[in-house]
Amino acid sequence: MRKLFTPENNWTFLQPLLMSMEHCARCHTCSEACHVYEESGRDPLYRPAYRSEIFRRIYHKYIINGSTFSHGDVDLNWKTVSRLIELAYRCNLCRRCAQTCPIGADNALLAREIRKVASQEMGITSKECHDDGSMLQLTVGSSTGMNALVVKDNLEFIDEDTSEKTGIKVETPWDKEGADILLLHNAGEIMAWPENPGAFAVLLNAAGLSWTLSSDIAAYDGINYGVWYDDVQFARVAILHAQAAKKLKVKKIVIGECGHAHKALTVIADKVLTGDLNIPRESAFTVLHEIVKSGRIKFDKSRNDFPVTLHDPCNVVRLMGIVRPQREIIKAIVPENRYHPMTPEGIHNYCCGGGSGFAIMSGHNFSDWRHHVAGRRKFRQILEAFQGEPMDKDHPKYVCAPCSNCKGQIRDIIKYYEAWEKAGIHYGGLVELMVNAMVDAKPGYIDWEWH
C-alpha cells in the first residue's frame, strides 16, 4: 500500500488518490447516488464511503502513522484486506458518487486503487479481468481467445451474413495500410453480437470512408480491462493499440461501441501515448453523427417504428462528455414519438450494473448479485422508460445500449427477468438501429428473436 503513495510507482493517480484520502468529510452525500447501495436495500457495506473509510484508516494508521483520534481506528489483518479487495469489486466505478461529492472526493477512484494495489503488488485480481482478460489479450490477441486467424474467419462469416441480411455486399477491410481510420471493435461484439460489426461495415462502406481493422495482437480487440484494475496492464494494451495504428499509418483510431475502450484509449491513455504513438482517437458516435449529418446515407425513420430508449454508458457520457451525437443520430432514425428517454439520463445516468468488469464476471453467486443488486436500478429505469406502452411480446421495444459491456449486462437482466417474454423488451446497439432504418438495406436488420 505504501507504494501507492510514491510518485514513482503511482504517478498515474497520486494526486486524485491523495485528494480523496485527505478530504472526505464522511457526510454520505454520495450514498444516495450509488445504485448498488440503494438497490441492496441500503446495505452499509455498499456505501461508497465504507470501503474508502477502511482504506483511509489503514493508510492513516499504518502508512503515515496518523492519530486514531483524527482518523479512526482499524486493525490490519488478512480478513480486513481480503474483504476490502472483495468490496472493491462491488463497485461499478461509474463515479456517480464522485459527481455528488461537495468536496471533490472520489470514492470510486479509491475502489480502483484498492483493486490496483491488490493486482500490482499481490497479484490478486478477478480472473475474468486478468487471466481471462488482459493477459489473454496481450498473449493471444483478444480476451475472447480468438487469434488473428479465427477473428478474420469470423468476420468473413459476419460479412456474408450481413450481405445476405441487408442485400448490400459487405467486405471488412483488414490491415489496409494508409487507411484513414483504424476501427477498434470490442471483440466481444464479434463473438456475441455479430450484427454490430456487420452494421459498422455496412455504414462505413456506404458512407465511402477509408477504414480498416488490424489483425495485430490486441488490436482487433478494443477492450482494455486494465482500466478497471491495473495501470501496467492498461498501459501495455493501450500501447499495442497505438502501435497497430502507427504500423498501418492511419490518420485516426475510431473506437466502436465499447464504453470502457472509449475512455481507456481516448482519455486515460492520453498521458501515456507520445510521439508517433500519439495518434488522434475519436468516438464512433461522432463519426456516425457526421455520416448522418452529411446525408450520404438515407434513413427511413418509419422502419424503426417501435419504442426505443437509450442507455448512456458511463464511460462515454459522465467520464468523457459525449452526450449529444448519439441522441442526434436517434433523432434522425427513430420517429419522434417513439423515443422514450430514461430518467435520469446523460451525465446523470445510472450504470447498467455491468460496469468495471461486472458484466464478464460470474464466479460463485456473482451473477445473482449482479441481477438483484447492481443491475436492478437500470432494469427499473428501462421499465419506467416504456411506461404507457403495451407490455407484451407482441409489441417489441428496443433498449439501445451502445456499449458492449452494457449490452452484455442488459442482455443478462432481460433474460433473468424474462423481459422479452413478458414485456417484449429487446436490446442492441446504435449501429444496428441505423442499418435497420437504412433505405438501401433490406428491411428487418434487427433480429427480435435473437438473444
Next chain:
Amino acid sequence: MTLISYVVIYLALLVFAIAVIARFIMWSRLPMHLRWELYPVAHEASRAHYGGSYFEESEWWTKPREKSMVGELKAMIPEIVFLVALKEHNPKLWVRSFPFHFGLYLAAAWAVLMGIHGFLAAVAPALLAGVIGTLLKYAIVASGAAGMGLAILGAVGLLHRRLSDPELRDFTTPADIFNLLFFIAVFGLTLATFFTVDRAFSKFTFLVHNLVTFKMEALPGSGLESLLPQASLVMLSLLIAYIPLTHMSHFVGKYFAYHAIRWKDDPNLRGGKEEAVIHKLLAQPIDWAAPHIKGDGKKTWVDAATEEVKRSKKT
C-alpha cells in the same frame, strides 16, 4: 493585552499562512496524473449545461477549443458561496452546513474589515471620522455578530446530526466532534464577549489595530472587559491556525479537486509541452511485485509497458 497574547496571535497567523502555502505547494507539485475528468466540466462553454465535451466534435483535435473562464466562475462562485452541490444532493445536510460555512465567510470578512479599520486608523485616520468609518463600524458589527451566530447555529446542527444519525455515527471520529466543539466554543466566547462587554466590537478593533501596526499596547480597562476580548482573539487565532492542519483544509484541496482533476481535460497533443513531462514520468522505476510485473526498482514504466508478456502455466 499581554505581550504573550500578541505573540501567540502572530504565531498562529504565521502557522495558518505557512500551512496553507505548504498545502498549495504540496498539491501543485504532485506529478501529472492520468486524466480523470468528470462531467460536467464547467469551462466547456456552450456544452457545460448538459455535460458535453470537445469529444463531441468529429476530429476534435483539428478544431479550436472553446474554454470559458466565465463558465468556470459561473460554476465556482455559487458553489463556494452557497454550496450548491450539497444543496442539490444532500439538502438535509445543507441546512446545517450552509449556515456554518456562510458564517465562516462572514467571520472572515469581519476579521478583514477590522484589519482594514486598523490599517486606515494608522495611515488615514481622517477617513475613519467620516462616512467610511461609520459604514466600516456597522459592517464590522453586522458581519461579526451574524457570522459567529450563523456558524454556531450550523456547527450545533452538524454536531447534532453527527451524534444522532446512526448512519454517520460509525464514521465519526473523536476529532470530528472536537472540531465542531472547538468552533462552537471559540465563536461562542466571541459572541458572548460581543453581547456582554463589546457591543460595537471596538475592543476587538483596537486589538487588531495594534496587531496591524505592531504596537502591542495593552487593552484599556480591567476585569472581564479586558480579559474577554483578549481571550476571544487568542482563541480565534488558535482556531485559524488549527484549520489548515486538519482535513478542514478542503478549501485548498477543493481548488485542486476541480482544476487539477475533475475539470482537467487538456489534451496531450503530439509534439506539445506535456510529452517531455510524460517521458520523464514513464522513465521512473517501479517496484510493484506482482508476477505479471516483477518490478525490481530498476525496471521502468516504459520497460514494464513494452516488455513481452507471457502467461503463466496457471493461466
